[in-house]
Amino acid sequence: MTIYRGTFVDCPDDPFAGGALRTLTEGAIVVRDGVIVARGPWDVTVADFPDEPRVELTGGLVVPGFVDTHVHYPQLRVIGALGRPLLEWLDKRALPEEMRLADDDYAAEIALEFVGSLVRAGTTSALVFGSHFPGAVDQLFAAAEASGLRIASGLVVSDGVLPEPLLTTAERSLADALGLAERWHGRGRLRYAVTPRFSLSCSDALLAACAETRAAVPGSLFTSHVNENVAEIRQVEAQFGTDYVGTYDRHGLLDQRSVLAHNVHPTDAELAVLASRGSAVAHCPCSNSALGSGMFPLRRHVEAGVRFALGTDVGAGVSFSLLREGLQAAFMQLLMGAEGLRLNAAPLLWLATKAGASALGLSDAGDLSVGQQFDAVWLSPVEGTTLDIALRNAADEGDAVSKVFALGGSSDVRRVWVGGGEVWNRRH
Numbered sequence: 176m177t178i179y180r181g182t183f184v185d186c187p188d189d190p191f192a193g194g195a196l197r198t199l200t201e202g203a204i205v206v207r208d209g210v211i212v213a214r215g216p217w218d219v220t221v222a223d224f225p226d227e228p229r230v231e232l233t234g235g236l237v238v239p240g241f242v243d244t245h246v247h248y249p250q251l252r253v254i255g256a257l258g259r260p261l262l263e264w265l266d267k268r269a270l271p272e273e274m275r276l277a278d279d280d281y282a283a284e285i286a287l288e289f290v291g292s293l294v295r296a297g298t299t300s301a302l303v304f305g306s307h308f309p310g311a312v313d314q315l316f317a318a319a320e321a322s323g324l325r326i327a328s329g330l331v332v333s334d335g336v337l338p339e340p341l342l343t344t345a346e347r348s349l350a351d352a353l354g355l356a357e358r359w360h361g362r363g364r365l366r367y368a369v370t371p372r373f374s375l376s377c378s379d380a381l382l383a384a385c386a387e388t389r390a391a392v393p394g395s396l397f398t399s400h401v402n403e404n405v406a407e408i409r410q411v412e413a414q415f416g417t418d419y420v421g422t423y424d425r426h427g428l429l430d431q432r433s434v435l436a437h438n439v440h441p442t443d444a445e446l447a448v449l450a451s452r453g454s455a456v457a458h459c460p461c462s463n464s465a466l467g468s469g470m471f472p473l474r475r476h477v478e479a480g481v482r483f484a485l486g487t488d489v490g491a492g493v494s495f496s497l498l499r500e501g502l503q504a505a506f507m508q509l510l511m512g513a514e515g516l517r518l519n520a521a522p523l524l525w526l527a528t529k530a531g532a533s534a535l536g537l538s539d540a541g542d543l544s545v546g547q548q549f550d551a552v553w554l555s556p557v558e559g560t561t562l563d564i565a566l567r568n569a570a571d572e573g574d575a576v577s578k579v580f581a582l583g584g585s586s587d588v589r590r591v592w593v594g595g596g597e598v599w600n601r602r603h
């Protein structure tokens with residue numbers, strides 16, 4: 176058992192439906208076997224546990240571990256290539272790098288760098304776009320297992336449009352995916368995610384094989400891209416004769432364990448389908464800005480009852496920090512004027528934590544309630560930085576959370592725990 180002392184802030188209930196920030200100042204959280212068993216004011220709570228070890232997290236804030244609902248492992252090294260729209264960026268930047276992961280040794284290096292980047296950002300759970308090469312996906316799962324993070328990932332599949340080395344067939348995709356799922360799905364904190372790259376690079380036969388894979392792997396997730404870029408959407412509609420959401424839905428791929436990235440340009444009919452299936456959208460505002468994909472219709476998602484959370488979409492996205500995504504989401508909504516929704520501390524923290532856990536089907540992560548796993552991040556900036564000064568002068572915890580989103584990043588992450596086990600310690 177361990178008792179953590181600090182200022183804890185979380186957002187357990189949906190602020191778009193009345194939920195609010197919850198703060199525990201000068202508080203205690205008691206963890207046994209990785210699970211939160213008690214919480215309350217420090218003086219009162221420690222009296223019940225007089226002999227247990229104590230961990231002081233003084234200064235800064237402790238928040239639930241961040242959840243990244245959309246991030247590409249093979250794109251780590253092409254991060255920051257600015258100034259191109261989606262299809263050109265894929266062609267010139269992302270895909271040439273992704274082809275290098277045919278080499279298992281290269282993939283192993285990237286996998287280690289990738290999980291290291293996640294933990295340093297305070298990300299404790301992620302739905303990760305894998306590689307087109309099964310060996311590279313094995314490397315990712317191995318690194319993820321060693322890291323202690325909660326990771327869902329899988330083989331990315333395509334059978335058209337992309338360069339030949341990245342292509343598979345319906346039959347081969349099924350065999351490769353089942354092999355990977357057998358090795359990794361349900362092992363510790365790892366789960367398999369069926370992952371067609373996007374409809375544009377998939378035939379109906381391949382999407383049918385994805386449905387078959389899913390049926391053969393109970394509890395697996397489904398993830399892909401949708402409605403990201405206007406030129407892409409036009410091509411998908413011409414190729415399939417249906418709207419973009421329909422290309423997945425007609426194969427039965429959309430349910431409560433499905434996460435579609437972007438959805439910047441949905442029709443009302445597509446939003447209605449997503450809501451009725453209980454599927455979630457990964458909103459990736461830094462990527463949408465970097466690729467000029469467009470402004471995310473967040474208000475329409477709320478009004479249609481479509482679940483959504485945040486994703487970094489590295490390498491089109493420009494960092495691993497969910498704090499940065501929250502800030503960009505807030506900027507984007509304000510810039511949308513009457514069509515946007517104002518996002519302050521509560522919805523930002525919700526979207527970066529609990530909403531993501533819910534999208535990934537993790538019912539015991541995303542907030543710091545009794546009974547939840549202790550997945551947590553101690554945000555404690557280096558002394559003298561602007562965030563340090565801002566936090567010392569915050570009006571209240573809501574203001575402090577707002578300042579963390581405005582100014583914070585990976586360098587402000589001091590310690591990180593998953594299921595009570597420490598996975599990162601900055602040590603100064």
Ligand code: GUN
Pocket residue numbers: 247261265269372373400403462488491
């Ligand atoms: N659509 C298909 N592949 C990709 C990708 O790698 N990144 C993004 N942002 N969109 C995609």
Ligand code: ZN
Pocket residue numbers: 245247304400436488
């Ligand atoms: Zn993506």
